[in-house]
Amino acid sequence: MGNAALRDIAVLEEVPFEDLAGSVVAVDAHNWLYRYLTTTVKWTSSGKYTTAEGTEVANLIGIVQGLPKFFEHDITPVMVFDGGPSDLKTDEIESRREQRRTYEEQLETAREEGDEVAIAQLESRTQRLTETIQTTSRELLSLLDVPVVEAPAEGEAQAAHIVRRGDADYVGSEDYDALLFGAPRTLRQLTSKGDPELMDLEATLEKHGLTLEQLIDAAILIGTDFNPGVSGIGPKTAISAITEHGDLWSVLEARGETVEYGDRVRQLFRDPNVTDDYEFETTLDPDLEAARSFVVDEWGVDADEVARGFERIEGSVVQTGLDRWS
């Protein structure tokens, strides 16, 4: 199903970290945090990532341990958070409740109507980041002076938009559908051991002789996060069919198939809900003491667990000139 098939289509190239020095990466925060949430939990002894009350704080450890990767290679991350109800801009309880109610109503309505696209969209926004994780992550990033952008909807789409506008050099995400949102350059495996992998939109389109619109149509045939795709159509068949017939509808007509909500999925990728209403500085001036206190004193994370991470941040931010004096 779906997205992994885009790997066979995309033009990928390994890029040495050294080549990325000085660049700005618009990171899909949900994607990045989710990765650290799962891996941190894996090899950290139980209890170190939950408070006495049982609140999950693995995200705080993940952030402290994950950010040095960027800083040590002189990369400035811009964390792009998903919009929607799970992404709360205010701390007022009232508005939280209201937002949540609105979200639940929307989801319920979508389910009643059997609107698969809307359901998938709404669910993808909440996935698994709890409210505590969302708010404490933002707070910690703010103390570390890491830029944060609030997306009106999908963070992936907003990140792509930021790169298209030239305000960042790369999208940072493991998701191949960054391509479908029109991200010119996407970096994958930014958290892994080895060098990152660059996914190039222009090269991908050129390789297959497709327009972005056609690539989106091919993806819809294969299946995306928002639609199941046509049975029997994988990456190869999709591309040759789109090449032969031109677009989604012609392919479907020729094969006597249909794709439910095809037009809406197409629209979602072609014209995603993004905003120009953001701003960020790429010169960082982190308050390490406040950040350490927030993580350790306020949330009860074992000091040893984050000591090394903070050391690395301190060292790298100064040495790589990401601070305001550079």
Place this chain on the structure above:
DNA sequence: CTACGTTA
């Protein structure tokens, strides 16, 4: 999401 064995 990746890897790999199975099936058309």
Place this chain on the structure above:
DNA sequence: TAACGTAGG
């Protein structure tokens, strides 16, 4: 050779 299903991380 391409697509799919399942398991593992």
